[in-house]
Amino acid sequence: MLNLAFPPQLANVVSRLPAAPPSLAFSVMANRLLWPALKTLDWQALVGRRYAIRVKDLGLSLRFTVTQRGFAPDSGAPDLTISASARDFLLLLSRREDPDTLFFSRRLVSEGDTELGLTVKNLLDALDPEQVLGRLPTPLARAAQRLMAT
């Protein structure tokens, strides 16, 4: 099993940072790395809504909205908040766990608009991992492949 726990000291520092810089950094990174692969999806139901991703063990909260041109940081009250540990988010991203499984076992919490949450989940599930990997910068794609194969 992968050891993906973060050192408590690091989590301690991260959790004290204000939310705005990480949200901005997330949007910039996601737009650069992921948007080329994601922009072909049908985002219609998701545009203009507000999202929060809470990485519990890091005390990190990423808040953003989705526009026609990508992700943008946002500080308004989120329509949908997804919370889990860093390790569980990585398991989800690498397709090694099913969100319902994590939800049943209380490791994943979804709050807010349930229908929006389900739409996001189904949209991402329908995404072909090969296509995403193909559009990532090579070192990142290699790291992701290693993670998925573990």
Add this chain to the structure above:
Amino acid sequence: MPLDLICPAGSLVSLKAAIDHGADAVYMGFRDNTNARAFPGLNFDEAQAAEGLRYAHERGRRVLLALNTYPQPDTWSRWTGAVDRAAKLGMDAVILADAGLMRYAVKQHPQLRLHLSVQGSATSYEAVNFYREHFGIQRAVLPRVLSLPQVENVVQHTDVEIELFGFGGLCVMVEGRCLLSSYCTGESPNTAGVCSPAKAVQWTDTPAGLESRLNGVLLDRYGRDEKAGYPTLCKGRFEVGGETYYAIEEPTSLNTLDLLPEMLKIGIAAIKIEGRQRSPAYVAQVTKVWRAAIDSVKKNADGFKPAPAWQAELNKLSEGQSHTLGAYHRPWK
């Protein structure tokens, strides 16, 4: 080919996961309420369905289309249109529940293979044979209400292939007739293609626990370490006579690995895995376990024993605290 493995696909990625891990066939739905998993963002448009069929057929596997809801009078053409598209695409079978739609399919597309859906709620060989006689159905999926001896009795008195559910979420045993979701939300699987529509579901983390509500009705409150379940009325805890408990059904998953040798002996044609609403990771994990189990029972039925690792893997994926053999294994009739 007894004990064909039939796996769920809510997306093209799931379909490929099922095929790659050893499914003999997958079942899917179109992107509307003509199937009983009409969730936002799930299911196949025509191009995706065509690609899924190509992928499966190239590998010698089959694709079944679930058209298992009941057509509504003002949108009848949506259902007949779906049958037409299924025939045009070359689906290996359509899974139907409504007799009117079967009649349409037989008349318009006599070459199209018909399966009777679990939602058709046919529990006796008389009912199954009725569908055979009138619509030429080739296979029936039996509701999860019969014990195995009762299933065997059906198999012995019909030429129709019999398919059983093997694993996954379990309904309160009135499949095809349940209106509990409608009672709360106005929508149920048979009419709207969805049980507990997401727009009516609310999850709230409170100091007393995680609460699930359906259209404002409190379904359950989960303590900190309790496993959660799907927000359906049948699996809620309610106050009855001063006590709070699962007044209708406990959230458990069906898991019939133990019964595989008997199912093989009885002559069950296919085992169905529930879960088109689940992710590709679930489909891959469940398909892998069931492929290994079915191969093993076919090799040596008498010596078959489910590997503890299989059970552990399946338990991890389950809704609720435990799994059950369901009605298949009950002493009373």
